[in-house]
Amino acid sequence: MTNTFGAGAATTVRRNKFSFPLAAAIFAIVSGVSISAPEMTLAQSYVFSNVSIEGNRRIPAGTILTYAGIAQGESVSAAELNEAYQNIVNSGLFETVELTPRGGTLVIVVTEFPTINRISFEGNRRIKDDALTEIVQSTSRQVFSPTRAEADAALISEAYSQQGRLAARVTPRIIRRSDNRVDLIFEVFEGGNTEVERISFVGNTAYSDRRLRQVLQSKQAGLLRAFFRSDTFVADRIEFDKQVLQDFYQSRGFVDFRVTGVNAELARERDGYTVTFNVQEGQQFKFGEITTVSEYEGVEASVYQDVAKLKSGSIYSPSDIESAIARMERQANREGRDFLRIEPRITRNDRTLTLDVEFVLSRGPRVFVERIDIAGNTTTLDRVIRQQFKVAEGDPFNPREIRESAERIRALGYFSTAEVNAREGTRPDQVIVDVDVEEAPTGSLSFGGTYSTTDGFGLAISFRENNFLGRGQSVGVTFSGATDDRTYAVSFTEPHLLGRDVALNFGLSYSETESSYSDYSSLNGSFTTGLTFPLTEKSRLNVNYKLAANDLTLDSGATVGSLLTAEAAEDLRYASSIGYKYSYDTRISGLNPNAGLLLEFAQDFGGVGGDVEFIRSTGRAVAQTKVWNEEITLRATLKGGAISMLGDSNSQVTDRYLIGSSIMRGFTPDGIGPRQYSAGNYDDALGGTMYAVAQFDAEFPLGLPEELGITGGVFYDIGSAWGLDQSAGDVLYEDASVRQVVGVSIFWTTPIGPLRFNWSKALEKEEFDKEQTFDLSIRTEF
Known part of the structure; x- marks a missing residue:
């Protein structure tokens, strides 16, 4: 040209x-x-x-x-x-x-510069091609730029750094093609995980390093490091840990706590970090004088003072203040005072190490919610997110309620990120609430093994979708089978029936049991449905209906007593019942981070159709606390049950309570309770129509390296099972004779789950009780 x-x-x-x-x-x-x-x-x-x-x-x-x-x-x-x-x-x-x-x-x-024909990745296993394609800025049919390719390599390296692979290297290379085109190839060397070899603290006196490490999301590398990703070093996770430490201390009254610095030193081989948190605890404060004053005409301060339920002398916690304000706001709603503003004014007393709290009741500005805008939800329906708001368009604006709604949205587990912010609306007295979310996988397919000291090894397969079709519904399918047991189950839950805080559930199950400790097998099928709704801040009520079918069959060639023989001779029978379950759980509010209380009581009333009439009652009470700077966990459990057959109905062994390791440790599943016994002929565990058990546990560190995930415990159980609605002359232990057991436990956190090993010794038992001195089970959490 x-x-x-x-x-x-x-x-x-x-x-x-x-x-x-x-x-x-x-x-x-x-x-x-x-x-x-x-x-x-x-x-x-x-x-x-x-x-x-x-x-x-x-x-x-x-x-x-x-x-x-x-x-x-x-x-x-x-x-x-x-x-x-x-x-x-x-x-x-x-x-x-x-x-x-x-x-x-x-x-x-x-x-x-040539144009890019295609982009490919080589050497990547931890991050798939699709994910890397979304990271890089270079695209096919775009002009190739060395600068952009180097920048893309840096972005890929950063993605690996976020997974704890700081040694990852990415090299962009090109292969020239005809017509001035090139293939852009990113050669990836992933390297190994850069682990957190050691986490330590400087400046902590109130709590040990061991206790503080339990709080952090980052974990030290242990023997099973190949199965864990929380022991890899991620800078963002360290920042999160700083905030977690801040919340931990402030919830325990250390209002001046701060993290003064974090030192992360990388080993020469670049395969491990030593992380040191420098902290300044300060003094622990308690609540001083709690008062309430009203600057709102017509509002009685004394009423709101009673609602706050804060006690002088208790450990100060910001969450207690938030809970008190929430209770006051509910009182205001009951009185129809929508714009009541509650402001806590805190006075610090360094001499007494107390914080006086004065709640000031005033009339706030008249600001309304104009609308709630939701973005980013490609699968989840808008209404599922809106159900987490207790306010709607046109309601008075409450910043605290918006914050709580944001926490409820995050707690759903449907989104990898969820941001909720308020901005000014079309008028000064209106606000618009923006909800920005990013979808996350909500389905899971798991394969696993089971082990029981009585039933041996088994297989477990389960599928669960917690956000079915984006409707917030939960669907589950489960199969588990051991040597002699097989169970099939299907479940469905709608957490917000008709848009209200009422959960609807359905369940179908079928099981075949050929017990290794008895001479009979049973087939059980059931259909359940129910509604669950809140009664108060800490209590919920479930009402339900259940239809069950049961068939009892003696094993071929088995010799059993007259009672089991008569029960096995009965035809397949149906039990139709309605019932309820009340629960009170202080862990819902989480006011005391070191203690919790759970109370449950349930009753089922049989005879709504079916072949049998009965009343079954069960109850459970669990209390837990942590002592000795939260190093030792103490737990007490009281549970019991009773079944009363009505009319001409008689219970079967599958209806009664067979007390064993799952309810009272130290005995086999047929270990205690009424039994029909004849020397050399039969020894049939019949189960009791009533039982009561008290359990006391203590868990504590053993001084072993924390990365092993091993702690110890001791326990004491006392209880009994008794009662029959039919008897015979050769039946033993129908009365409530007490059994007592002591034992030691080893808790081990493994990739297959938290395991519990129990070694026990019966202090008091009956002659023909069946003791079980060792038991291995999956650990259950309170």
């Missing part, structure tokens, strides 16, 4: 090469040395009448001239010529650029 501009002498400017005059001038500027000849040459100007552009195939010549910025007929110095060269190079469109003045013609020779 040729353009007519003017004439001038010949000089060539190439990428990575300078003409002598230009190079000499730059040298003079940098070194401060005066070179006369180059300066005279540099002062020379050019006027071009023609411009010849060569080598361009995709980029129009006019675009190149625009980047050059050389005006027609104007004088152009060597420095301006070099600037034109730099402008073309910096466009990022050309691999090489040369500018050569030839008399009155400026010759621009370019080599265009």
Whole structure:
């Protein structure tokens, strides 16, 4: 291409090469040395009448001239010529650029960057191709840019760093193809996990390193490090841990606590970090005087004082303040005072280490929720998210309620991120609540093994979807089978029936049991449905219906007593019942981080159709606390049950309570309770129509390295099972004779779950009870 501009002498400017005059001038500027000849040459100007552009195939010549910025007929110095060269190079469109003045013609020779034919990744296993494709900025059919490719390599390396693989290296390479195309390949060396070898603390006196490490999300590398990812070093996780420590201490009254610094030292081999948290605990404060004053005409402060339920002398916690405000706001709603503002004013008393709290009741500004905007939910329906708000469009705006709604949305587990913010609406007295979420996988398919000291090894397969069709519903399918047992179950739960805080559930199950400790087998099928709804802040009520079918069959050649023989002779029978379950759980509010109380009571009333009439009652009470700077966990459990058969109905062994290791440790599942016994002929566990058991546990560290995940415990159980609605002369232990057991436990956190090993010794038992001195089970949490 040729353009007519003017004439001038010949000089060539190439990428990575300078003409002598230009190079000499730059040298003079940098070194401060005066070179006369180059300066005279540099002062020379050019006027071009023609411009010849060569080598361009995709980029129009006019675009190149625009980047050059050389005006027609104007004088152009060597420095301006070099600037034109730099402008073309910096466009990022050309691999090489040369500018050569030839008399009155400026010759621009370019080599265009190739286009990207395809992008591929090699060597990556931990992060799949699809995920890496979303990370990089380069795309197919785009002009290849070395700078962008290097930036993409850095982004991939950062993604691996977030997974704790700081030694990962990424090298971009190209393979040239025809028609000026290239394949862009990112060669990935993933490297190993950069683990957290040690976590320690400096400045802590109230709580030990062991206790604080339990709080953190980051964990020390242990023997089973191949199965865990929480022991890899991730900088963002360390930042989260700092906030967790802050919340931990402040909830226990250390209001001045702060993390003064975190030192993370990388080993020479780059395979492990030593992380040290420098903390300043300060003093522990308690609640001082609790008062309430009203600046709102017509509002009685004493009523709200009673509702707060804060006690002077208890350990100060911000969550207690929030809970008190929430209770006051509910009282205001009951009184119809929508814009009551509750402001806690805290006075610090350093001499007594107390914090006086004064709740000020005033009339707040009249601000309403204009609308709630939801974005980012590609699968989850809007109504599932809106159900987490207790406010709707047009309701008074309550910042605390919006914060709690945000926490409920995050607690659903449907989203990897969920941000809730309020901004000014179309009018000053209105706000718009923006909800931005990012979907996360909500389904799971798991395969696992089971082990029982009585039934041996088994297989467990389960599928669960917690956000079915984006409706917030839960669907589960489970199969488990051991040597002699098989169970099939299907469940469905709608957590917000008709948009209300009422959960609807359905369940179907079928099981076949050939017990290793008895001479009979049973087939059981059941259908259950029910509704669960809150009664108060800490209590819930479930009402349910259950239809069950049961068939009892004696094993071939088995010799049993008269009672089991009579029960096995009965036909398949159906039990139809309605019932309820009441639960009170202080862990819902979480006011005391070191203690919790759970109370449950349930009753089922049989006879709504079916073949039998009965009343079954069960109860459970569990209390737990932590002592000795939260190093030792103490737990007490009281549970019991009773079944009363009505009319002409009689219970079967599958209806009664067989007390064993799952209810009272130290005995086999048929270990205690009424039994029909004849020496050398039969020894049949019958189960009791009533039982009561009290259990006391203590769990404590053993001084072993924490990365082993092993702690110890001791326990004491006392209880009994008794009662029959039919009896015989050879039946033993129908009365409530007491059994007592002591034992030690080892708790071990493993990839297959938290295991519990129990070794026990019966202090008091009956002659034909069946003791079990060792038991292995999956640990259950309170």
